Amino acid sequence: MQRVFDVVILGGGAAGLVCAIEAKRRRHDTTVAIIEKNERVGKKLLATGNGRCNLTNMLINGNARNCYVGTFSKQAEKLLQEINADALRRYFYDLGLLTRADSEGRCYPLSNQASSVLDVLRFACERYGVEMLCGELPHSVRKNGDCFQIKTEHAEYTARKLVIACGSKAAPKLGGSAGGLDIARNFGHKIIPFSPALCPVPVKSEVLRSLKGIRAKAAVRLGEHTEAGEIQFTENALSGICVFNLSFFARPNEMIFVDLLSDFPEETVCNLIAENKKRFAALTADNLLTGFLQKRLAQAVMKQAGVSNFSVNCGALSSEQIKAIARTVKRLPFTVSNVNGFEQAQCATGGILGNEINENTMESKKVKNLYFCGEVIDICGICGGFNLHFAFASGCRVGGSI
Numbered sequence: 001m002q003r004v005f006d007v008v009i010l011g012g013g014a015a016g017l018v019c020a021i022e023a024k025r026r027r028h029d030t031t032v033a034i035i036e037k038n039e040r041v042g043k044k045l046l047a048t049g050n051g052r053c054n055l056t057n058m059l060i061n062g063n064a065r066n067c068y069v070g071t072f073s074k075q076a077e078k079l080l081q082e083i084n085a086d087a088l089r090r091y092f093y094d095l096g097l098l099t100r101a102d103s104e105g106r107c108y109p110l111s112n113q114a115s116s117v118l119d120v121l122r123f124a125c126e127r128y129g130v131e132m133l134c135g136e137l138p139h140s141v142r143k144n145g146d147c148f149q150i151k152t153e154h155a156e157y158t159a160r161k162l163v164i165a166c167g168s169k170a171a172p173k174l175g176g177s178a179g180g181l182d183i184a185r186n187f188g189h190k191i192i193p194f195s196p197a198l199c200p201v202p203v204k205s206e207v208l209r210s211l212k213g214i215r216a217k218a219a220v221r222l223g224e225h226t227e228a229g230e231i232q233f234t235e236n237a238l239s240g241i242c243v244f245n246l247s248f249f250a251r252p253n254e255m256i257f258v259d260l261l262s263d264f265p266e267e268t269v270c271n272l273i274a275e276n277k278k279r280f281a282a283l284t285a286d287n288l289l290t291g292f293l294q295k296r297l298a299q300a301v302m303k304q305a306g307v308s309n310f311s312v313n314c315g316a317l318s319s320e321q322i323k324a325i326a327r328t329v330k331r332l333p334f335t336v337s338n339v340n341g342f343e344q345a346q347c348a349t350g351g352i353l354g355n356e357i358n359e360n361t362m363e364s365k366k367v368k369n370l371y372f373c374g375e376v377i378d379i380c381g382i383c384g385g386f387n388l389h390f391a392f393a394s395g396c397r398v399g400g401s402i
Contacts, residue, residue: 007032008159012041015374015395016165017121022399024128033131042118044174053114054385058105060085067386070379072354083393095120106384141183161369161402168348168375169194180376187367190353196345200239201250203334207300219262222246241383250336258332270326281315288314304328347387351378361401373398
């Protein structure tokens with residue numbers, strides 16, 4: 001069976017759904033179909049934000065420049081200025097979704113349910129007459145004259161315009177794959193292979209095992225990059241949003257330093273610890289950092305600083321030991337042991353090279369009537385709704401261009 005559409009969108013995720021809605025909303029007589037390999041659209045969208053769907057971030061209103069990496073990140077600045085957080089929230093309001101922003105700028109549906117976001121998108125697709133062809137995996141995609149031919153296991157489709165919105169390899173259990181890059185490569189596009197991003201960083205340390213399960217406010221530094229927030233210690237990795245934002249840059253054998261008292265300079269920390277030495281002089285050394293750090297975390301710092309005999313009293317510690325402890329509080333070291341796989345990644349770096357895409361329309365500069373949106377493009381944002389925002393914004397731009 002062969003069917004003909006004006007527009008075929010490969011991928012029924014965040015970008016593909018918005019793209020389809022915009023294409024139909026602006027030109028009602030345009031025939032639009034989404035081809036989705038999963039049994040339903042938006043499967044990955046349901047898992048975002050721990051099931052709450054952090055769909056954008058208010059920081060995008062004027063501060064998006066430092067929130068993205070990748071070869072398309074600079075080109076995306078104009079798009080993110082025009083379709084900023086306010087514009088996106090208005091867009092979803094028009095679809096029937098109320099949203100709220102928390103104290104850190106992260107925006108969620110008022111219902112706190114990702115299903116609400118997916119539902120208003122699905123309802124809009126149905127209302128405008130978008131065909132959603134689920135359970136269809138493209139086996140071949142080629143251009144024949146002025147049209148594109150898409151073959152699946154069950155059917156063949158012809159499209160006058162084709163949109164690749166297949167996402168990345170992140171979260172393979174939810175359908176993540178590199179299929180979109182394979183199609184783009186076959187059309188002559190240069191691609192950067194996907195790498196996991198926004199994920200825990202596996203590390204090595206003599207004290208890591210003793211820290212399992214602890215959470216602490218800290219600043220985390222990797223090379224020239226520093227992030228602050230809550231860090232989570234697991235049996236073999238560092239986790240938490242601040243670590244996720246450093247995972248872009250983590251490579252095996254590089255050092256990560258955790259500053260456990262980032263509000264104080266090292267000299268002040270040293271003085272504070274010296275005061276505790278006097279205050280707790282008659283207590284055993286494992287009490288030295290009481291009032292500063294959680295007990296197990298304090299003991300790990302002491303051991304890392306070379307003070308492992310906790311039977312001695314605080315008053316017996318030398319000034320050199322106090323300095324070493326202060327230095328370790330400010331720079332608790334961990335060695336990157338590996339890079340996590342896509343299973344734990346929230347998104348991926350890599351994708352279609354940015355300079356081969358027209359940022360005003362998201363059309364390929366190599367193939368006429370071929371468009372890209374979402375994660376298949378080489379751009380990746382930090383945690384907090386930035387990646388979903390780009391998916392929605394780029395989908396909206398493509399839908400308005402085709």
